[in-house]
């Protein structure tokens with residue numbers, strides 16, 4: 298088994314698999330930790346401020362506590378805090394490899410970045426092409442899981458979130474992940490169709506642990522997970538550069554809104570839950586998003602990896618009641 302390479306958000310994972318490495322999305326490593334709050338506490342003990350996003354603290358905590366020696370830090374196209382995170386990880390002796398998505402979605406710029414990334418890990422071009430064939434099969438499976446969520450009502454919003462979220466690193470083993478997703482697909486066909494108020498979830502993945510179950514208990518069906526779906530790169534019959542150009546997440550709010558509007562129409566979404574993380578700069582994007590979407594939007598905020606608080610539950614209940622009354 299190759300060395301584990303962490304990353305702060307989705308990167309062209311084809312390169313890491315082709316280099317014989319084990320990709321590891323540090324967000325997933327943090328949130329699946331047996332006790333994720335201790336990772337946050339570790340960062341705070343080391344001097345990270347209280348008023349900083351807890352995803353950043355969690356990533357820092359897992360890198361140090363789990364001995365991740367190499368981390369790809371996405372400097373442009375993700376988080377305004379990544380540069381400082383990269384600096385402190387370098388200071389702590391971690392090898393940091395920078396990667397950037399050009400904000401203007403410039404093809405030549407992205408091509409240069411991917412080439413530099415390939416060089417940093419010594420991945421062969423032929424090996425990347427071989428890996429792409431496997432990943433295309435996996436991503437087709439994920440697209441089918443997503444379709445079974447919104448069109449056939451056979452996959453729950455929570456399951457949809459889990460599958461699409463783990464597409465960023467394919468749990469470190471794309472072949473095993475492919476087998477697992479194929480097995481899941483063969484099982485869900487036997488299920489009963491779910492129905493409910495059709496909710497779309499937009500924004501960064503939730504740090505809270507019970508949002509999907511709570512919505513489901515209120516009679517909702519989460520039929521769209523915006524950013525998670527983007528992580529699964531549902532773009533086929535194109536090369537790697539085009540795939541990462543169609544990917545909306547790194548290129549600002551406007552390509553994302555275009556994608557969200559298309560999916561609201563296609564999935565017949567009745568209301569949107571927009572999740573924002575406490576102390577995240579993306580909170581500002583909420584202003585634009587609320588004005589540009591034509592369905593009701595409820596914005597909720599999360600802070601720590603724990604269950605929803607009472608106030609958020611009340612707001613969700615009122616929102617769902619309002620949608621039921623429409």
Ligand code: SF4
Nearest residue numbers: 350352353376574577
């Ligand atoms: S939630 Fe916002 S501040 Fe936190 S890591 Fe993600 S982009 Fe950065």
